Amino acid sequence: MDHSELISRILQGDSHAYADLVRTYQRMVYTVCHRILRNAQDAEEATQDTFVKAYQHLAGFGGNAKFSTWLYSIAFRTAVSHGRKHRQHTLSVDELVHHPDAGTGSRTDDGTHQADMRRQLDRALAALSAEDAAILSFFYLEEMSVEEIVTATGLAASNVKVKLHRGRKKLLDVLNTELRGEARTLLTDHA
Amino acid sequence: MPERNEQQPTQSTDQDLCKLFQTAGHHAPGSDLTARIMARVAVTPLFRPKVIRPLIGQRTWVVMAVALVGLLALTLIVGVTTPVEPHTALSIYTARFRGLLSSNGSWAMWMIGASVCALLLTILDRLLEKRWANVKG
Numbered sequence: 001m002d003h004s005e006l007i008s009r010i011l012q013g014d015s016h017a018y019a020d021l022v023r024t025y026q027r028m029v030y031t032v033c034h035r036i037l038r039n040a041q042d043a044e045e046a047t048q049d050t051f052v053k054a055y056q057h058l059a060g061f062g063g064n065a066k067f068s069t070w071l072y073s074i075a076f077r078t079a080v081s082h083g084r085k086h087r088q089h090t091l092s093v094d095e096l097v098h099h100p101d102a103g104t105g106s107r108t109d110d111g112t113h114q115a116d117m118r119r120q121l122d123r124a125l126a127a128l129s130a131e132d133a134a135i136l137s138f139f140y141l142e143e144m145s146v147e148e149i150v151t152a153t154g155l156a157a158s159n160v161k162v163k164l165h166r167g168r169k170k171l172l173d174v175l176n177t178e179l180r181g182e183a184r185t186l187l188t189d190h191a
Numbered sequence: 192m193p194e195r196n197e198q199q200p201t202q203s204t205d206q207d208l209c210k211l212f213q214t215a216g217h218h219a220p221g222s223d224l225t226a227r228i229m230a231r232v233a234v235t236p237l238f239r240p241k242v243i244r245p246l247i248g249q250r251t252w253v254v255m256a257v258a259l260v261g262l263l264a265l266t267l268i269v270g271v272t273t274p275v276e277p278h279t280a281l282s283i284y285t286a287r288f289r290g291l292l293s294s295n296g297s298w299a300m301w302m303i304g305a306s307v308c309a310l311l312l313t314i315l316d317r318l319l320e321k322r323w324a325n326v327k328g
Contacts, residue, residue, distance in 0.1 A: 011237065018232055022225050027217040034218045044220055051228045056238050117215040140205075140212035168208060175211075 003067045011059055022051055025068065028142060029075045035137050036079035036130040038122075046082045050075040065151050069144070072152040076134060083130060124174040132167035139164055246322050258311070262304070 009017040029050050034043035054074050061070055125133040131153075138144045138152060149160050221227075247255075 015229075015232055019225060019229050022228050026220055026224055026228070030220040030224070031217040040218075043218070044224060047220060047224065048228050048231060052231050052235055055232050056235055059237060059239050114214065114216050117211070118218065121211060121215040136208075137212065140209045141215075141217070143209070168204065171208070172204065 004063065007058060007061065007067070018055055025071055026051070029071065031141065032072060032075045032134050032137060033079040035125060035133040036076070037083050038126065038130070042082060042086060046075070046079045049082070050078045053078065066148070069148045069151050072138065073154065076153050079134070080131070124171055127174045128167050128170055132163050135160060135163050136167045136171065246319055
């Protein structure tokens with residue numbers, strides 16, 4: 001998606017145009033923050049910080065990468081830094097299995113199939129490191145290439161590939177054992 | 192290694208996981224998140240990167256180059272009193288330069304040249320100082 005016109009309007013002083021960009025990307029930014037921080041309140045704070053930082057430095061966006069990749073790189077760094085600062089309580093798989101609502105926040109518990117799937121996935125992703133969970137989300141949810149993930153995370157390409165490989169293996173293990181394949185069953189039943 | 196569309200054995204697993212993530216979708220933030228972000232944005236100034244111009248501009252470089260060529264030409268043209276040794280271009284130049292140094296009555300020319308150089312250096316110094324103050328300010 002080309003946002004160059006929107007960005008030039010914002011840079012000319014039309015801050016309201018920024019709301020369009022916020023609306024377009026807030027869900028993914030929030031999801032990345034949530035996967036890293038595993039807490040709705042912290043994720044919202046990190047999401048706000050991400051968009052404020054992106055707005056402040058919008059003039060520095062050179063257009064070498066996609067706007068989304070640039071924004072996700074800010075989100076990734078902001079959430080990781082937020083996590084370090086606030087020493088977030090990382091939920092274990094056991095906690096998530098026994099308390100399905102833990103960590104997801106009430107907003108996602110709308111009782112729909114999608115919310116169930118998200119809860120299952122969050123439980124499985126809790127077994128991974130925050131960084132690995134975010135990288136898997138970039139790869140599978142946002143369908144970013146390895147190169148784009150490298151840009152977004154600042155990690156080396158080989159490191160991203162290793163994290164994807166390791167993360168995927170661990171995620172599948174958790175889905176198949178700890179959660180007894182619930183997520184996969186749900187997927188097969190409703191696909 | 193998961194490399195999109197490159198490794199066949201992992202492709203079906205990748206597709207399954209992709210489907211799983213896509214079905215699970217994004218986390219939903221609070222409905223007022225956009226408003227809260229925009230409220231913060233409204234009081235946030237935009238950082239505009241400072242355009243740092245080079246201390247010596249293109250025109251100044253051209254003027255300096257022309258002046259240098261002019262000075263070199265001047266040393267070749269004026270004040271030649273010794274005969275030219277017609278071997279190489281370098282020997283021609285050094286012979287003329289030696290001639291200029293040893294020639295009687297070229298002190299006036301040297302004084303003028305030195306004064307012009309001093310004046311040019313002073314002007315350049317002032318220009319650089321002014322430009323640097325602008326960059327820092």
